[in-house]
Amino acid sequence: MSEESILKKLADSILSFDEEVAKAAAQEALEAGVDPLKALEKGLKVGIDIVGDKFSRDELFLPHLLLAADALNAAVGVLEESIPREAAEKMRVGTIVIATVKDDIHDVGKNIVSALLSASGFEVHDLGKDVDVAMIVDKAVAVDADIIMASALMTTTMRRQRGIIEELEFKGIRGQFLVMVGGGPTTQEWSVEIGADGYGKNAADAVAVAKKLLEKK
Ligand code: B12
CATH class of the missing domain: 3.40.50.280 (Cobalamin-binding domain)
Structure with a gap:
């Protein structure tokens, strides 16, 4: 699957309002070698922004927002684990x-x-x-x-x-x-x-x- 379709799948996974679907999409993105931050900004965030826009137009309601947020959080959890930690972690930057x-x-x-x-x-x-x-x-x-x-x-x-x-x-x-x-x-x-x-x-x-x-x- 191309990176573009993986990112689209991530966005769509938020619109599924289903944590498991979102986690699976995040896992798939990682396995395909997509950068976790890119998966977040160009995938998941696109999905949650669509939810936010629909909410502001009264096309979706608070329960949808809550479910979408849960899906987002679950997928972010999967991606976060693979953010590379900087080697010099003991040397505090600030x-x-x-x-x-x-x-x-x-x-x-x-x-x-x-x-x-x-x-x-x-x-x-x-x-x-x-x-x-x-x-x-x-x-x-x-x-x-x-x-x-x-x-x-x-x-x-x-x-x-x-x-x-x-x-x-x-x-x-x-x-x-x-x-x-x-x-x-x-x-x-x-x-x-x-x-x-x-x-x-x-x-x-x-x-x-x-x-x-x-x-x-
Ligand atoms: C998910 C969500 C919720 C969830 C939040 C769950 C949670 N644990 O966070 C729930 C369902 C609880 C919720 C509740 C409400 N929400 Co809400 N919500 C959203 C939604 C759809 C997405 C927010 C999000 O998580 N984005 C994804 C993250 C990754 O992006 P981000 O937060 O922008 O963060 C990135 C950058 O901004 C930046 N960043 C963030 N913080 C910081 C800090 C620093 C220092 C720096 C440098 C960078 C930085 O880095 C992040 C990563 O890239 C937005 C719409 C939207 N598109 O933003 C509405 C939105 C923010 N909500 C809105 C509203 C109205 C509400 C409610 C009042 C609804 C209600 N009637 O009850 C309540 C508010 C309750 C309250 N007192 O806070 C409105 C706000 C309108 C306004 N006045 O400005 C929005 C804009 C929706 C809309 N279009 O109408 N919401």
């Missing part, structure tokens, strides 16, 4: 605190970013989803993080990324941390607007930008 912001329970993308950062040698403290600004900042101080990363998937929650920067400024510690943002509605322009240090459009980009920021630091 310390990261990452979370999905308060009132936002979308965490599939954040989990992928977390996993890829760990695989790339970062020490990652993942606080989960629906996390309060104060908790994120306190953790960053406690572990002496280099970078705070915040994920937001909704237009209604992305302002909380700005909240992190405001909290750091309020405490007089903005200069101690780099701040990166990402997630569905966020953009490079948004990151500049709120005074963040970086933006990542996907997991590979998140790792690349984080490394670049640390080199400059």
Whole structure:
């Protein structure tokens, strides 16, 4: 089967709303030698984006979203296991605190970013989803993080990324941390607007930008 049809099968597997179908498609992609990150971005993500679009047009409803998310998570689990871990894992590249912001329970993308950062040698403290600004900042101080990363998937929650920067400024510690943002509605322009240090459009980009920021630091 061509790579194109494997990627299409991955996308379709999310639209099957069936975890087993999605896991099997992910396994097949790996066996065919498709790069796990490509399988994710050009396969699974295409499928979940179609689900999201149909949901916003009232062609699909919340139960579909939940089932599709379960299928996505199951397939991501299969792919994640085969992300190559960097050899110099003991040589920590930097310390990261990452979370999905308060009132936002979308965490599939954040989990992928977390996993890829760990695989790339970062020490990652993942606080989960629906996390309060104060908790994120306190953790960053406690572990002496280099970078705070915040994920937001909704237009209604992305302002909380700005909240992190405001909290750091309020405490007089903005200069101690780099701040990166990402997630569905966020953009490079948004990151500049709120005074963040970086933006990542996907997991590979998140790792690349984080490394670049640390080199400059
Ligand atoms: C799956 C899903 C859900 C699942 C989430 C399951 C889970 N555990 O995450 C469930 C069913 C729970 C859900 C619930 C809801 N959802 Co929803 N959901 C989605 C959907 C379809 C896909 C999200 C996803 O997982 N994408 C796949 C991942 C891999 O991509 P990603 O998250 O963008 O992450 C990548 C990049 O953005 C980046 N990245 C992500 N985070 C970060 C962080 C940093 C620092 C960096 C650098 C990079 C980075 O890297 C990732 C990997 O490439 C989206 C639509 C969409 N296309 O995004 C809607 C969507 C986000 N949901 C939406 C809505 C409205 C809701 C609900 C309010 C529905 C409801 N009526 O209850 C609730 C919200 C509950 C809440 N309080 O949070 C809307 C949001 C609209 C808006 N206001 O902006 C969307 C856009 C759907 C739509 N088109 O209407 N949802």
